Amino acid sequence: xxxxxxxxxxxxxxxxxxxLWFEEIQTHICETLEEIEIEFMHPTxxxxxxxxxxxxxxxxxxxxxxxxxxxxxxxxxxxxFEKAGVNVSTVYGEFAKEFCHEIPGADKDPNFWASxxxxxxxxxxxxxxxxxxxxxxxxxxxxxFGGGADLTPTFPIDEDTKDFHQSLRTACDAYNSDAYAKxxxxxxxxxxxxxxxxxxxxxxxxxxxxxxxxxxxxxxxIKLVGKAFIDVYAKIVRRRMRQEWTIDDKYKQLVKRGRYAxxxxxxxxxxxxxxxxxxxxxxxxMSLPPVAAWP
Numbered sequence: 001x002x003x004x005x006x007x008x009x010x011x012x013x014x015x016x017x018x019x020l021w022f023e024e025i026q027t028h029i030c031e032t033l034e035e036i037e038i039e040f041m042h043p044t045x046x047x048x049x050x051x052x053x054x055x056x057x058x059x060x061x062x063x064x065x066x067x068x069x070x071x072x073x074x075x076x077x078x079x080x081f082e083k084a085g086v087n088v089s090t091v092y093g094e095f096a097k098e099f100c101h102e103i104p105g106a107d108k109d110p111n112f113w114a115s116x117x118x119x120x121x122x123x124x125x126x127x128x129x130x131x132x133x134x135x136x137x138x139x140x141x142x143x144x145f146g147g148g149a150d151l152t153p154t155f156p157i158d159e160d161t162k163d164f165h166q167s168l169r170t171a172c173d174a175y176n177s178d179a180y181a182k183x184x185x186x187x188x189x190x191x192x193x194x195x196x197x198x199x200x201x202x203x204x205x206x207x208x209x210x211x212x213x214x215x216x217x218x219x220x221x222i223k224l225v226g227k228a229f230i231d232v233y234a235k236i237v238r239r240r241m242r243q244e245w246t247i248d249d250k251y252k253q254l255v256k257r258g259r260y261a262x263x264x265x266x267x268x269x270x271x272x273x274x275x276x277x278x279x280x281x282x283x284x285x286m287s288l289p290p291v292a293a294w295p
Contacts, residue, residue, distance in 0.1 A: 019090045021222070022115060025230075030073050032230055033078075037049070042079035046079075051073070052074075055071075055283065057279060067092050069089065072280070072283050074286060082122050085283075088115075089283065096110075109140060111140065112277070116137065119133050120132050129153035132287070133147070148187055150202075151164045160239070170228065175221035184203060195262075195266075251293060
């Protein structure tokens with residue numbers, strides 16, 4: 001490990017176990033989505049599969065010019081999932097001086113270590129909602145967890161919204177009885193397009209700077225969020241993936257995707273963090289939809 005990475009104070013077991021968990025849940029999520037593709041059994045369309053690509057992050061502040069890396073998992077042109085990106089990374093190095101004031105603890109020491117998973121799924125059927133989930137562990141002179149999950153349907157359906165929120169509420173309640181209300185509100189406030197004066201979707205949870213003083217308990221919460229997300233999203237997809245749709249429905253989906261792209265390019269913290277740490281641009285921008293429209 002590099003000199004810069006060693007400077008960051010962090011319990012050894014989390015530096016080892018957090019990246020392993022993110023890789024484990026990446027595998028589980030990708031396998032689940034591939035299983036759904038097979039179940040769909042499109043008569044003229046082969047089931048979508050993930051292609052994986054590893055990458056290394058280069059950091060000129062490091063003695064060996066390396067600063068970690070990650071693995072991209074991308075499915076394109078699936079029968080159910082038009083595009084799905086499920087990426088993991090573990091990176092380290094130094095923040096550029098101009099960014100240090102934006103990250104807690106970086107003003108005292110520019111060195112950082114970060115590991116996480118980030119995914120965005122754009123389905124083919126307009127009645128299957130798009131979705132985003134990420135969880136991460138970041139260490140500067142401070143240490144915390146962050147992440148969340150939110151649902152972005154073109155056509156909101158109460159049953160799906162209720163199930164999605166209930167699953168996340170259960171995960172939050174197992175961690176802290178006050179967590180769901182706090183993180184739901186944070187999500188509603190965060191995933192908002194001020195220039196459009198509209199919500200991006202039907203919400204979910206969003207949290208950052210989580211450090212209760214018991215990092216092991218915080219890490220278990222991160223695991224619960226990942227498990228809850230894939231369980232409920234797979235349920236919603238299976239419920240909606242055979243629903244009939246029209247060309248007009250598809251156009252409305254493409255317009256909704258345009259809103260999604262606007263948010264991720266203008267406001268998303270993950271996009272900005274990835275770019276300010278010289279991450280893999282293809283991995284950072286995998287959240288953008290394959291096709292979008294603006295009326």
